[in-house]
Amino acid sequence: MRNFDLAPLYRATVGFDQIADMMDRVLAADINQPTYPPYNIEKTADDAYRISIAVAGFAADDLMVEVKDGALVVSARKAEDDSQRSFLHRGIATRAFERKFQLADHVRVTGASHADGMLHIDLVREVPEALKPRRIAIASGDSVRKDVVDAETVN
16 A cells, blocks of 8 residues: 655645545555456547547446546446357456546536447536636725725715
């Protein structure tokens, strides 16, 4: 297990105490995270991402994509095959799986598609207007006093 000392972070910031909890969750999950199925995460634009998961052998009805507790959860369960097939070699895994991806604040899933044995999940980061950088006008001392005098004379 990896241990990080986040004391310098706490001394210089306010409101970032959730980062330690998130790092612990991600690092703990990383140790136990299976490698099946393989996946890619790509950045498709400045605020857009795509997760592509190789799901050969699964139909769209076998897959489930949901967002819960700030995480994207992708799971699959193959329906039991009632046919009596005899395999000489079975190299395509169709075992059940569950993959979790921790989502950052303001990241939402915009859609999912299944084609050619790949599940594509599109995400976008939407920063609210209140959190976007904005310029604050600086008033000079004379204009502030004039505004105060004008307000007092009106009342």
